[in-house]
Amino acid sequence: MDSFLVCRLRAKEENEIVSLIDQHALHERIRLEELWKGMLAVFDCIILSVLILKRALGIRDGHGWLRPGLVIPSLQVELPVDLLFQVSQFEEQFLRLGLQFSLNEKAMSVTHVPFVLKDKHLRDLDRNSLRNDISVFVQEAIQIFTEASAVAPIVPPIIMDWVATAACRGAIMFGDKIPEAEVGQFLTAGQRTSLPFQCAHGRPSMLPVAVLLPPSERCQVR
Structure with missing residues (x-):
């Protein structure tokens, strides 16, 4: 299970969604955009x-x-x-x-x-x-x-x-584990990419598995 991160995501006012994030695919997307920045020669004057x-x-x-x-x-x-x-x-x-x-x-x-x-x-x-x-x-x-x-x-x-x-090739490999102290920084870097839901080859990097209802709508267990 070290290949995936389990996260609770929220889109604006929608319910929270529990998702599996493929850490290799997300890291691939992060690296893709970093590499592109290094490949571009930006001109100040247009x-x-x-x-x-x-x-x-x-x-x-x-x-x-x-x-x-x-x-x-x-x-x-x-x-x-x-x-x-x-x-x-x-x-x-x-x-x-x-x-x-x-x-x-x-x-x-x-x-x-x-x-x-x-x-x-x-x-x-x-x-x-x-x-x-x-x-x-x-x-x-x-x-x-x-x-x-x-x-x-x-x-x-x-x-x-x-x-x-x-x-x-440079992304974290399947089975490798991201140190717990670096998970937050890793997810933030992924969030800042243009397409955090796709890897460099267009495959999905995360999978929704459950929707969490608001506390007021959850069944009360006595």
Whole structure:
């Protein structure tokens, strides 16, 4: 039972609800939002051109841009000619997503990638794997740029998926116990997240099991 916390929750004037909280799932959500804050490079000054790009990327006001990570030496990523042409049309948008490069007739020479991609490959230092991820990232990003709809994702799925995976790997494991003195702080951190009822992958983090009636409505035991 160390994997769950039993809590009494109250929503405004409603009755209290006894819920089981999956501590791994809630910690995953906490870590997800902390990781995103570290991946974003927030600009203090917002000018008109930035606002236009935000709308094109589906990024709401108040969100930052993806922080870039330096690639040494630069990485050559070969792409089809038609895709290279599309890339050339969206250089500013890619810059806001942390991808910096120069183009030639056959490839893009990448000098910076979104920090989250660099972080993903720090341990294995597999440049071929990074090259493949950049290719996927570029294709997903172009799809976002060309759709430019109100429901478009903020960043390409490959980025979102890896951040969710990192959040999961660093969360408290099943069977581990949170020290009793830290439970209150843990629940408060979860309450402050944007979606405390979902883990990083969208699964529920808590399950209501009973509704507690007000004392006046409870049966009196004599």
